Amino acid sequence: SRSINLAVIPGDGIGQEVVAEGLKVLTAVLPQDVKLETKEYDFGARRYHATGETLTDADLEQLKQHDAILLGAIGDPSVPSGVLERGFLLKLRFAFDHHVNLRPSKLLPGVATPLAGNPQIDFVVVREGTEGPYTGNGGTIRQGTEHEVATEVSVNTAYGVERVVRYAFARAQARPRKKLTLVHKNNVLTFAGHLWTNIFNKVAEEYPEVTTEYIHVDAATIYLVTQPERFDVIVTDNLFGDIITDLAAAVSGGIGTAASGNINPSGEFPSMFEPVHGSAPDIAGQGKADPTATVLSVALLLRHLGFEAEATRVEDAVAADLAERGALPARSTSEIGDALCVRVAG
Amino acid sequence: SRSINLAVIPGDGIGQEVVAEGLKVLTAVLPQDVKLETKEYDFGARRYHATGETLTDADLEQLKQHDAILLGAIGDPSVPSGVLERGFLLKLRFAFDHHVNLRPSKLLPGVATPLAGNPQIDFVVVREGTEGPYTGNGGTIRQGTEHEVATEVSVNTAYGVERVVRYAFARAQARPRKKLTLVHKNNVLTFAGHLWTNIFNKVAEEYPEVTTEYIHVDAATIYLVTQPERFDVIVTDNLFGDIITDLAAAVSGGIGTAASGNINPSGEFPSMFEPVHGSAPDIAGQGKADPTATVLSVALLLRHLGFEAEATRVEDAVAADLAERGALPARSTSEIGDALCVRVAG
Ligand SMILES: CC(C)[C@H](C(=O)O)[C@@H](O)C(=O)O
Ligand SMILES: CC(C)[C@H](C(=O)O)[C@@H](O)C(=O)O
Numbered sequence: 001s002r003s004i005n006l007a008v009i010p011g012d013g014i015g016q017e018v019v020a021e022g023l024k025v026l027t028a029v030l031p032q033d034v035k036l037e038t039k040e041y042d043f044g045a046r047r048y049h050a051t052g053e054t055l056t057d058a059d060l061e062q063l064k065q066h067d068a069i070l071l072g073a074i075g076d077p078s079v080p081s082g083v084l085e086r087g088f089l090l091k092l093r094f095a096f097d098h099h100v101n102l103r104p105s106k107l108l109p110g111v112a113t114p115l116a117g118n119p120q121i122d123f124v125v126v127r128e129g130t131e132g133p134y135t136g137n138g139g140t141i142r143q144g145t146e147h148e149v150a151t152e153v154s155v156n157t158a159y160g161v162e163r164v165v166r167y168a169f170a171r172a173q174a175r176p177r178k179k180l181t182l183v184h185k186n187n188v189l190t191f192a193g194h195l196w197t198n199i200f201n202k203v204a205e206e207y208p209e210v211t212t213e214y215i216h217v218d219a220a221t222i223y224l225v226t227q228p229e230r231f232d233v234i235v236t237d238n239l240f241g242d243i244i245t246d247l248a249a250a251v252s253g254g255i256g257t258a259a260s261g262n263i264n265p266s267g268e269f270p271s272m273f274e275p276v277h278g279s280a281p282d283i284a285g286q287g288k289a290d291p292t293a294t295v296l297s298v299a300l301l302l303r304h305l306g307f308e309a310e311a312t313r314v315e316d317a318v319a320a321d322l323a324e325r326g327a328l329p330a331r332s333t334s335e336i337g338d339a340l341c342v343r344v345a346g
Numbered sequence: 347s348r349s350i351n352l353a354v355i356p357g358d359g360i361g362q363e364v365v366a367e368g369l370k371v372l373t374a375v376l377p378q379d380v381k382l383e384t385k386e387y388d389f390g391a392r393r394y395h396a397t398g399e400t401l402t403d404a405d406l407e408q409l410k411q412h413d414a415i416l417l418g419a420i421g422d423p424s425v426p427s428g429v430l431e432r433g434f435l436l437k438l439r440f441a442f443d444h445h446v447n448l449r450p451s452k453l454l455p456g457v458a459t460p461l462a463g464n465p466q467i468d469f470v471v472v473r474e475g476t477e478g479p480y481t482g483n484g485g486t487i488r489q490g491t492e493h494e495v496a497t498e499v500s501v502n503t504a505y506g507v508e509r510v511v512r513y514a515f516a517r518a519q520a521r522p523r524k525k526l527t528l529v530h531k532n533n534v535l536t537f538a539g540h541l542w543t544n545i546f547n548k549v550a551e552e553y554p555e556v557t558t559e560y561i562h563v564d565a566a567t568i569y570l571v572t573q574p575e576r577f578d579v580i581v582t583d584n585l586f587g588d589i590i591t592d593l594a595a596a597v598s599g600g601i602g603t604a605a606s607g608n609i610n611p612s613g614e615f616p617s618m619f620e621p622v623h624g625s626a627p628d629i630a631g632q633g634k635a636d637p638t639a640t641v642l643s644v645a646l647l648l649r650h651l652g653f654e655a656e657a658t659r660v661e662d663a664v665a666a667d668l669a670e671r672g673a674l675p676a677r678s679t680s681e682i683g684d685a686l687c688v689r690v691a692g
Contacts, residue, residue: 075533081543082536090534114571116462133479133500138537144544148504150537154479158494185585187421188436190428191484191496197427198490218592225460225571225596239531243589246564250571 003035004305007066007270011044012084013279014289014333015072021291021337022070022298025317028341029302029310039066043088045076054087060095068301069272072294073279086136093129096269098262099160100167101127101238102300103245103276107228110323111253115225121252123231124175126168127241129262131160132192134238156192156237161199167265168235169207179211179232180204183220183240196237220244224251249276257322259296261304273301287332292318295340317343349381350651353412353616357390358430359625360635360679361418367637367683368416368644371663374687375648375656385412389434391422400433406441414647415618418640419625432482439475442615444608445506446513447473447584448646449591449622453574456669457599461571467598469577472514473587475608477506478538480584502538502583507545513611514581515553525557525578526550529566529586542583566590570597595622603668605642607650619647633678638664641686663689
């Protein structure tokens with residue numbers, strides 16, 4: 001009989017509320033014969049203030065035992081910028097080699113977009129998750145003086161780039177349009193840019209059916225607002241991926257519906273699924289947060305664990321719910337979760 | 347009697363056409379007593395193919411003699427990516443210490459935006475121009491092998507950050523709304539991020555009337571499409587500035603109207619003014635290019651050289667022309683230039 005042994009990290013702010021709904025929907029959609037075990041972890045601002053810890057080696061050992069991780073949000077204004085991001089979120093992505101950061105963008109019927117017209121938006125960004133300017137390489141000398149110098153080193157390896165580029169080509173090949181866009185800035189960041197471009201072009205030879213294009217990151221932001229239908233699959237570096245996926249979320253219905261997976265495709269470590277939005281402390285605890293992005297992250301989690309039909313049921317439920325929203329009065333976090341549970345069960 | 351000794355670099359593709367119109371408008375708007383001398387330089391793809399040169403020390407010596415530089419566009423698909431960008435554009439910005447890259451975004455009446463609703467857009471991005479990931483620091487080992495490692499080093503100095511932050515505060519102070527937003531990614535790029543944030547907060551103390559805020563670059567792209575009216579002056583790093591100013595151009599009427607100044611505020615070296623768009627080889631030589639961005643760059647040039655009234659006349663002419671465009675049949679590059687000449691003269 002099948003089972004899922006899930007690590008649950010509600011985290012800070014609205015993380016608590018949205019994860020509760022994600023779990024409700026997960027429970028509702030799973031067949032009776034699937035045993036769902038969950039263990040909750042208290043990472044985030046509270047634990048940091050109480051113990052000074054963000055993510056210890058012992059924590060990683062425990063998390064490693066799970067099949068997957070569901071995360072709400074980590075971050076609070078009471079913690080200095082960077083402490084939880086580097087000490088928890090990025091530490092986990094690096095420790096578990098989450099080199100594929102998968103971020104789908106789909107403008108669903110009935111969903112408002114800030115863009116005029118009625119754009120067709122349905123693409124997936126494959127963001128590299130373990131290299132680039134995110135490695136923490138760099139440093140500061142003469143800090144606080146007028147002679148301070150601070151560096152950030154973007155580290156890019158053939159090993160790291162090739163595996164994520166291969167993943168992206170495989171995804172593009174599996175989609176009807178079979179198009180893959182490389183986004184970088186190879187005319188300025190020529191060292192990293194040539195590495196990315198050369199590997200992209202080399203792997204492209206193995207995928208003759210996939211149409212490829214290259215776009216500079218600055219131009220990509222233009223196309224995301226003027227021709228979002230142009231994109232099918234995008235592969236890009238860690239930092240460029242961070243930037244364009246927030247923009248992609250904004251144009252395809254807002255950060256309230258943007259899901260993501262931090263994936264280790266080999267399965268050596270558990271993958272982690274989280275909404276793209278943050279902890280939104282200003283609306284935390286008020287039942288105002290939209291759990292949709294978390295529920296869609298649960299769909300990615302289900303698909304990753306092989307529950308394809310259940311993943312699709314969750315996505316269809318969200319699509320149906322969003323399509324009717326315009327006609328409904330505003331609902332609370334748990335009311336939206338309840339409605340989705342009804343839909344996935346029915 | 348006053349005079350302007352201008353270096354003119356038409357460059358590649360549509361650069362030739364749009365610069366011609368920029369010069370026409372410049373000539374038309376200048377008072378009779380101002381002597382305009384221009385010298386044309388042949389930088390770009392043609393010179394590179396003929397001589398292998400992009401920008402020599404002798405070239406820099408010559409350019410240094412001018413009061414300012416007007417540039418069309420540099421770049422052609424026949425030249426490998428990076429050669430002209432690093433060898434000409436960035437070399438010039440660094441050699442002439444163009445540390446303020448000024449990029450205004452204003453949605454003018456009658457101009458189409460990809461955004462729904464009727465957003466108010468009127469802000470200026472002050473992009474750092476001589477540091478960050480643009481320095482060319484970094485390198486590659488084991489190139490072309492499966493063990494290749496390529497690095498890009500973002501270099502940030504207190505000296506470089508403070509001067510551009512001061513410039514931005516002075517600009518914000520001079521504007522009615524007096525608001526300045528720092529855009530960075532200080533939760534991940536903590537070394538550079540702390541340097542930027544600390545200097546920003548320190549200088550802020552000298553400008554009690556300026557309202558300040560900090561926004562991560564990823565979130566900034568969301569606000570640029572959902573709440574562009576939020577911004578007044580933005581100060582940011584070289585790469586983030588590159589990315590968000592293309593997006594800003596897209597939402598405020600398109601890259602066809604986006605002007606920029608590469609400014610050396612001390613006047614030690616001539617400043618350079620250029621449209622944000624590139625050489626657009628696909629439409630070059632057909633009279634289809636919109637010279638508006640170049641003409642608005644001429645306005646920035648005029649203001650920089652102290653011709654405030656003339657700068658405003660050029661901007662007003664462009665605003666009036668854009669407001670009437672919807673009602674007119676499509677015009678050629680030179681027809682638009684001619685219309686603007688009539689307006690600035692009248
Ligand atoms: C919170 C931060 C570390 C993170 C990132 O930059 O990757 C976030 O912006 C994201 O996109 O998941
Ligand atoms: C062409 C390129 C070097 C340049 C840059 O990245 O600065 C361009 O994109 C710009 O914004 O002026």
